[in-house]
Amino acid sequence: MERLFKNLSFLTSWKFVNCIISTAPISLWLALLSFKRNWKTFLSNPVVRLFCVFAFLDLVVKFYKMITSGHFERRYMLPFLCVLIIFAADGLFNKLVPFLYKHLREKFPFLTLRKITIGLISILFIVYFIIIMIPSLDHPWYQSIRNIVQQECPKGEKPIILSNYPDVRLGYYANSELFVFSLKDFRLTNKARIYRKNWSSDKLIKNLPSGINSFVNNVKKLGGDNVFIFLYDVKDSDFRKFFKEEKKQFPFRLLKEYKARHNKPVCFYQFEGNKEYY
């Protein structure tokens, strides 16, 4: 019970309402128009009643899910969205079109019900089509890393990626082991997990000391040229500074630099295992 109340605080951020409204504002509005027009007819028909009961149950279950887990995504609302779409079509055809016709008839006498319907459908088509066709190329590095690692990694050795960004997809795309470290203490951990199973083995990083002074030695223990470093939201110059302050030679080779959202820098390095470092 305590847990339930604790999670109710999520209500204040209007997560649930926001999820419904932002997913399908047009459909929601049109569906409400349709439902307001003839909810009595809907509920008196046993077939439509089942549909409405399903929609109600879906909302209740999703609401419960949000309260208990505190985690909610837009895609959880898809079944409810389909219910909305069906009522929205009725709202558009039987409510919005006659309404527009009634009010626009005097100003624009050439308008007919047919013309208004075709106009509204075209507007819907244009709006949806534009939104769909906006490319989503947020993470350009995944495919690129796959190619780079294939080219640069010595044959026969399994690549290892060290990163400050705990994302299993790095390990998946590069087909490599993945370890996470923070730039505060340079301690290698195994935070990138897919649920219960670790993405990579604990054996390699067990008993390795933390700190920038032992970082290069740690990397050397893991491997040579097959070790790569992926840094998210850290500039190349800032990373070099860490080594400069400690008066150490910078042991990594910058392979590629990417730009993430809001111009955040993303750098990808390879460890130069053959050189001697002090």
Add this chain to the structure above:
Amino acid sequence: MHRLLNINVCDFSVFCVKKGEELDKKRTIQVLLLIMLLGASVRVARCYLVNWIERDPVAYITMSNYIAQGEIEKAIQIRPEIPPLHITLMAAMGKTGLFAEYAGVLISLVSGILIIFAVFLIASMIFDDKIALLAAFIASLQTELVHNSTFILRESLALCFMLFALYFAMWAIKNHSWWKWCLSGMLTALCGLTRPDGMEVFWAIPLWLFVSLIFCPTERKKILTKCLPGFVMFVIVFCVIAFPVQGYFQSYGSIYTALLDSRLLGLYLGLKF
């Protein structure tokens, strides 16, 4: 293409039939096919506009690869609470030589296109064909539906099963036919095996019976004599399909339960998956 389909592509007048006029059935099917073609092309185009996958699919792909190699226990260790149908389908397609990532996208794509058809069927049961076509048109372009039918997630497949199960249940209530109840039970079981949300159809029907029996006294007799036996058939078919699969995967260490969302139950008990 428009010659093949024998209709005028730019002709949206089908939505604007005057009052009293009925739509020709042949023409309705033609326009529906055209809308599904539009939905399919938009979804395929969308596949090329996204160059990354979500985090969850990494688990699904790994699991399906293990299952394709015959190591079911290893696969289930990754996420023991996950319903098995989606990953098994991916594994089955993977066995034919298709890369698991593409298999996942293909499953989502096909089910995403079928969702348009399901929306049309349900809408045509509630309203007339014009509105059903309009609903199908909105479903074919609705951004959230399009986005989800290009990701390697279980949503698209589960939603497809869920809507068809709901459609057959609604049809069965309308016509009092036992085989439609059976079909609905089968599809609900498949949906429950894809995503735990599928159980909403299962629980919606008893709730509907309860609401109808209490608030609509005129329908009571019909519901008790015709819908209740149908619902029993629904439950029997559901159990025959869902529980053997559940038992099979539980023998490999899965904690998936067919009737209740184990994650919801777990969250209530204070466990975290």
